[in-house]
Amino acid sequence: VKNMKSYATRAVELDSTNTEAQIVYAEMLAAQQGTDTGVQYFNELIKKFAYTLDYRIALAKLLKSEDRFQQAKEIYEQVLAVEEKRKDALIGLGQCLRALGQNEEALRAFLNASISDPSEADSFYYAGQVLAEMNRFDQAIENYKKALKVNPNYPRIFLSIGQASLLKGDFE
Numbered sequence: 001v002k003n004m005k006s007y008a009t010r011a012v013e014l015d016s017t018n019t020e021a022q023i024v025y026a027e028m029l030a031a032q033q034g035t036d037t038g039v040q041y042f043n044e045l046i047k048k049f050a051y052t053l054d055y056r057i058a059l060a061k062l063l064k065s066e067d068r069f070q071q072a073k074e075i076y077e078q079v080l081a082v083e084e085k086r087k088d089a090l091i092g093l094g095q096c097l098r099a100l101g102q103n104e105e106a107l108r109a110f111l112n113a114s115i116s117d118p119s120e121a122d123s124f125y126y127a128g129q130v131l132a133e134m135n136r137f138d139q140a141i142e143n144y145k146k147a148l149k150v151n152p153n154y155p156r157i158f159l160s161i162g163q164a165s166l167l168k169g170d171f172e
Contacts, residue, residue, distance in 0.1 A: 004028050019049075023058045035066050053079050053086070060092055069096040085116040087123070094126055098133075106130050114146070121151035128160060137168035 008028040011021035022045055030038025042059035049055060056079050063072035076093035079086055094109035107130045113123035124147035131140035144161045147154055165171075 005032065017049075019052055019054050023054065026058065027062065030062055035062065035068075038062055053083060053089075057086075057088055057092070060089075060096075064092060064096060064099075067099070069099040072096050073100065085112070087113050087117045087120060090116065091123060091126065094123075094130075098126075098130055103130050103134050107134075119150060121147040121154050121157075124150065125154065125157065125160070128164070132160070132164045132167070135167075137164045140164045141168075 005028055008021070008025040011018065012025045015021060026038050026041040026045065029041050039059065039062065042055055042062065045052075045055045046059070056075050060072040060075040060079070063069075063075065073093060073096035076089045076096060079089040080093065083089070090109050090113035094106045094113065097103075097106035097109060107127055110123050110127035110130060113120070114127065117123070124143045128140040128143035128147065131137075131143060141161055141164050144157050144164065148157050148161075151157075
């Protein structure tokens, strides 16, 4: 932990405008001093560099990791208001909406992410998860298979296809 702090601090000292260094520093603060300290640091960065959406994305991820889904959802929505096809924001928004029980909206976010980057398996996988939760097993399996086409080594796909097939009564 001591090394993490010294390296993160040194990186920010060397180049305070480096987005990645600032994000790592904020994450280090959150890990060492608590989430609210990290959130406060991210908010200062957002004020200082208002046009850098990466700070908002990192803040939303931090909030989401602490199950503060409503707050994270609002930040993802701010990012999408500026850049409506940003895949990481769409997936993060979908995850928050799913956690909040808003499955139709979560599905829409995941499907929009798959449209914005059809070469990414995660959005298809997450759409499949939501569809399975909604008992729409055929559509879930269809999305899982799309994820499989994009990434044949996606670790959870085969399990998810099996679970959806079992739940729909297809024992083959």
